[in-house]
Amino acid sequence: MKFRGKIVDVACLNHFTRVVTTISKLTKTCVLRLTPDNLFFVLSGKVANGGVGMWCELSQANFFDEYQMEGVSPEDNEILLEVTPENLSRALKTVQNAKAVKVKLTKKHCPCLTIAAELPTLSSVSRVVTHDVPVDIVPRRLWHEFKEPIMPDFDVSVYLPPLKTMKSVVDRMKNLSNFLVIEANLNGQMNLKIETDLVSVTTHFKDLGNPPWGDDAASPSRESEAMAEARVDVRRLQQFLVGQQVNPSRAMCNIVHQGVVHLILLHEDVSLQYFIPAVA
Amino acid sequence: MATMSCVLEGNRVKVAPYCVAAFGKAIHALSRIGEELWLDPMVKGLALRSVNSAHSAYTCFLFSPMFFQHYSLGSGSEQGSATIKCKLLMKSVLPLFRGLNSIERNVERSQISISTPSDRVTIQFFCRHGITKTHNLHFQESEALQAEFASHLCPNVLKAPARLLGDMVMHFPVFQEEITLSMMPLSVSFRNYCEAGNDHMKMMYTEMSLHPDEFDYFQVGVDSDITFCLKELRGFLSFAESHSLPVSVHFGATGNPVRFYIKDMVLEATVVLATLMDSEKRGPSQPIGPPHPSSPRCADAAALPAVSYEADGSKPQDIPAVTELITSSQGSPIINPPALMQLLSPVDDPDRLSVSDEACPSATTTPASTMICSLLFRALSSEQDDDGCAARLPVLACHSDAEEDMEEDYRRSPSL
DSSP: OEEEEEEOOHHHHHHHHHHHHHHHHHOSOEEEEEOSSEEEEEEOOOGGGTTOEEEEEEEGGGTOSEEEEEOSSSTTOOEEEEEOHHHHHHHHHTTTTOSEEEEEEEESSSEEEEEEEEEOOSSSSOEEEEEEEEOEEOOGGGGGGGSOOOOOOOSEEEEOOOHHHHHHHHHHHHTTOSEEEEEEOTTSOEEEEEEOSSOEEEEEEOOOOOOOOOTTSSOTTOOTTOOEEEEEEHHHHHHHHHTOOSOOSEEEEEEETTTEEEEEEEOSSEEEEEEEEOOO | OOEEEEEEEOTTTSOOSSSHHHHHHHHHHHHTTOSEEEEEEETTEEEEEEEOTTSOEEEEEEEOGGGSSEEEEOOOOTTSOOOOOEEEEHHHHGGGGOOHHHHHHHEEEEEEEEETTTTEEEEEEEEGGGOEEEEEEEOEEOOOOBOOOOGGGOSEEEEEOHHHHHHHHTTSOTTOOEEEEEEETTEEEEEEOOOBTBOGGGOOEEEEEEOGGGSSEEEOSSOEEEEEESHHHHHHHHHHHHTTOOEEEEEOSTTSOEEEEEEOSSEEEEEEEOOOOOGGGOSSOOOOOSOOTTOGGGGOOSSOOOBOOOTTSSSOOOOOOHHHHHBOTTSOBOSOSSOOOOOOOOTTOGGGGGGGGSSSOSOOOOOTTOOOOOOOOOOGGGGTOTTOOTTSOHHHHHHHHTTGGGGGOOOOOSOO
16 A cells, blocks of 8 residues: 655645644544545444534645556455544644645555655755654445435435534534534525524525525425425534634535535535434 | 942833833742842942742842943941842832832932941832932842853843733733743743642643744753742743833743843843753652763752852851752742752852853752762852953952952942
């Protein structure tokens, strides 16, 4: 198994760092899946995570100037590593002014992703900073847990309001209740509701628009006013919103009634999906 | 009655690099070290000192009278030395200087006065809009611990532009306790230090190396790896960077203390940190008798030689039990018991003082019953000690010089 990547463009490095930082805010550990064309940050929706799932896909060519990998075997030409994204984020954040950053799979005291950055100096000799981020190799028999998630059979799909606005609403709601209901309909309306013994608060969003998934998505006979709802742990939603640093080109929410909330963010070269299960 | 009064210019009135905010930044740096602050007004300036509870880190900031708009020491009694030994709780002082940005914007002038009859330090901020904030802090009479350090005997010396060290430590996370600096003929490297026994399989390792060209001065006498507490140093480095002052680093072989030093026309500051013993050599401490000039084990400890002065000078002050000193203020078990503390030779044994001639500046160990170290790291008071006699207690020596310098006393009333 081998992996070597090199980033020389400062904007690419910056963007990559921001993606990794976003991931680090969503989860403590995740699996990094490397294929010849892509990198994926995956969190499988196991009960241990509270059923939360995450799938983040990057096209390697948009970030790396050089990218070489050899997977476990020619038929299974992939590498899966369990990593703490915060370590990667920290390592990358300190080398933003580097002339070049290499990311390599190495074996030090344990398998590591080594971030080696060449920093500019006033003298003739460059300064090299290395960060060894420990990783765990995921054995092939467990790879099935980290496959691309299937789009759930949602009842309603709606575009999200501006994430900043949503975040400030959710931040305040979090102080009042542990659970929040997200509901939306095919009329471009979305409500965020909390209800406790003392108080109930609802924030209404209108004219959001609904993504045109096509005829086979969502039951055609569904009334446009009918709300599909899911009650979720407010902290999960907040965690998702806190991590977003850049406004995506597209932000959508699919709701399976009393099932799951599926959030999709699309940027130019990165896509992020986040699944929050509904609670009773 | 002893008094001291000094006035600091704020930033708003003049564009002056020396101002209340700089003083406040020094307080910040001092607060990273210990929980107590010693104010030591001397003729040569106002010294602020702090030591950590494990006695493994010491810092001193000395502001010369030129730093202040006014600086005056009140005349003492006719008996002579009007020494003010003033110890404050850091947590009483730090909040006054917490918001440096707000200080720079609002404080036009600041005055600090110490008055022994009332045991009070008065810190006044004269702010915009005619607002005056007066803070009265009660102080305890207490002589400062002072570490001395024989920098001229250190085999390894680095002088780095302020930004260089800041750029290096920036790569380590804020929670990183200790780092290791390795000096070799052709490079200097920094790496984070992880204790064995931690889950070091999961630790992220960071390393960087620097070429000698990057330093203003590079002298390697002995290849060495020194491991010291980074957290305690950060405040000092930040101060150095904000004043664009190059930092001098003096150290020796592994286990010897390291000294960081900055100086300009009106101030100088020092941090002395103990370094970890080489882990391979860790083991039961050897009770060493008289100092052996070439003893390689002389640098055995995590605690600095420190001097503590009692008012009457004859009775050694009790040094806390050695086991208490093992635990560093960061909670990392630096040394294994029995303690490898730098036990201190008695003051009145001049022969012991010759140890300072050794290549390594630290003291040798003696049985735990002896208390006071006479082997002093010569730091600020080295300039005072012209006759080279280390037995003279430096702090008191300064004050005894004060009488000749009384003409410099502005003799201004402390209250404006």
